Amino acid sequence: MQASKNHSFLRRSPLAYVVVPLAFVLVSTALVFIVGRTVLTPYQALLGWFFSTTEVAQPRDLLDDAATVINGGTVEEPETQPETLPLSSVTYPSEGDRYATITISGTNVDAPVYYGDTNKILNAGVGTYKDDARVGIPGEGKTILLAGHNNTFFNDLQHAEAGATVTITTHYGVYTYEVTGTEILDYQDETAYDFTRTDENLILYTCYPFDALGFTPNRFFVYAKYVSGPVLDANS
Numbered sequence: 101m102q103a104s105k106n107h108s109f110l111r112r113s114p115l116a117y118v119v120v121p122l123a124f125v126l127v128s129t130a131l132v133f134i135v136g137r138t139v140l141t142p143y144q145a146l147l148g149w150f151f152s153t154t155e156v157a158q159p160r161d162l163l164d165d166a167a168t169v170i171n172g173g174t175v176e177e178p179e180t181q182p183e184t185l186p187l188s189s190v191t192y193p194s195e196g197d198r199y200a201t202i203t204i205s206g207t208n209v210d211a212p213v214y215y216g217d218t219n220k221i222l223n224a225g226v227g228t229y230k231d232d233a234r235v236g237i238p239g240e241g242k243t244i245l246l247a248g249h250n251n252t253f254f255n256d257l258q259h260a261e262a263g264a265t266v267t268i269t270t271h272y273g274v275y276t277y278e279v280t281g282t283e284i285l286d287y288q289d290e291t292a293y294d295f296t297r298t299d300e301n302l303i304l305y306t307c308y309p310f311d312a313l314g315f316t317p318n319r320f321f322v323y324a325k326y327v328s329g330p331v332l333d334a335n336s
Contacts, residue, residue: 159198162193163200183331186332186336190332193215195216195221198225199215200270201269202268204279205266206264207264209254209260216228217230225253226248227248232295239275242297244303246304246305250309257306258310263279265277272332277327278324279324280324285319307319
């Protein structure tokens, strides 16, 4: 019995059993590639970030690093430190870096100071406001704005009195400030600070009242004037 003419090509070529399935696979693969590329293209950046092996910069402990090289383990005392330091010679802190400690005479305040004031930072110590070009760190001749939680690191700020000495020991020098007064103000009251001042001054603040938990609209401010510490010279 002869095969039908309509199917004679299959009978004549055994390769048909290989060529047809192979062609089907190739076409299907091409379609999957085209469709998949179209769908995934918008997410390539996200996928690249997710699977990236690049390490994210970790916060540094500048104070601890400095203590290993300055005077055999301690930051220089006020009587031996220089009056001026080139700003370029100082490792400027990045967000999350611990760069100082703070103490206030007549109180139990004794805490680490970090650069930045995120919730994570304030849970670890005192934070430095940094989101304005007119504020800075000790020695820059600007307003220094430090924040701390009222139920932890700045709880005893309530006992700071006029005339008290605030000591901030940084990784590049020791700074002292004299408390000039305190105020209780609304957190939105812009008279609480003046970032246009050209003299170095220190402002410490925390939530008020001191026994309050959660958000409160009032803040307790402590104001202090610069007394001593190396001036950071941006021009040298």
